[in-house]
């Protein structure tokens with residue numbers, strides 16, 4: 470630890486937040502608290518229904534529950550502190566806090582990206598190889614996909630952290646955002662960070678761009694396949710696919726914008742970071758549950774069970 474700190478004189482960073490006006494901050498405090506509670510409730514509901522309901526024990530729903538779990542983790546990395554910061558005049562974060570935020574943001578973010586790819590593969594097999602679905606997407610394969618997602622997330626974040634942790638900070642320590650966002654923090658280092666910024670563009674930006682394009686291509690193939698074999702099951706498949714495509718776009722869009730084009734204005738980045746830390750985790754349960762009859766039925770069963778057990782006790 471001494472080794473790390475004696476090169477840098479900055480031991481904490483100052484976050485500028487979204488606004489400095491008192492009443493606007495109170496407004497944000499209320500909104501963010503509401504949204505965060507909705508994220509927790511919505512995603513927990515999905516996890517609990519999938520685990521407890523036998524009707525939902527299929528790969529697609531297991532992936533969905535795991536996606537909700539990632540969303541819970543991702544939004545909890547920064548949001549509780551962001552909410553409390555709205556009440557504070559001076560929003561500071563320690564060097565360790567900042568590094569921890571970056572680590573977990575990229576850990577869960579990278580994991581979620583990999584999971585979205587696994588979900589696309591799952592849907593691809595279901596739609597384009599329906600007869601072999603059960604044998605290909607076995608429980609073992611499911612577990613391998615999940616382990617891969619966590620591993621990819623870990624490798625992705627570690628490859629950033631290895632270089633970020635050693636950066637010397639001696640100059641300005643103001644981060645114009647609501648949490649420590651990697652591109653913003655790198656720019657504060659008092660050394661030439663050109664190579665590191667390039668690494669971030671490639672490792673986060675380009676990677677998300679490539680994944681996003683591949684995902685869009687595979688979903689297009691699936692849509693075409695469905696249209697060619699129009700049957701009674703196809704409208705359900707279409708609504709599932711459109712939900713997936715919406716989530717993928719909402720997740721990758723802002724990330725690509727922030728990381729693949731790091732030379733745009735910082736103030737845009739700030740609002741986009743709200744997007745992928747708050748809006749996407751909120752929209753996932755809404756998109757999946759509102760459009761999905763089975764999910765809605767499962768939640769109804771869950772609440773009925775709960776009411777029954779309350780009446781008995």
Ligand SMILES: *[C@@H]1O[C@H](CO)[C@@H](O)[C@H](O)[C@H]1NC(C)=O
Nearest residue numbers: 516520531534535538611612
């Ligand atoms: C993730 O998926 C696996 C299926 O292999 C399941 O057993 C597990 O409960 C899921 N995790 C969560 C948090 O839903």
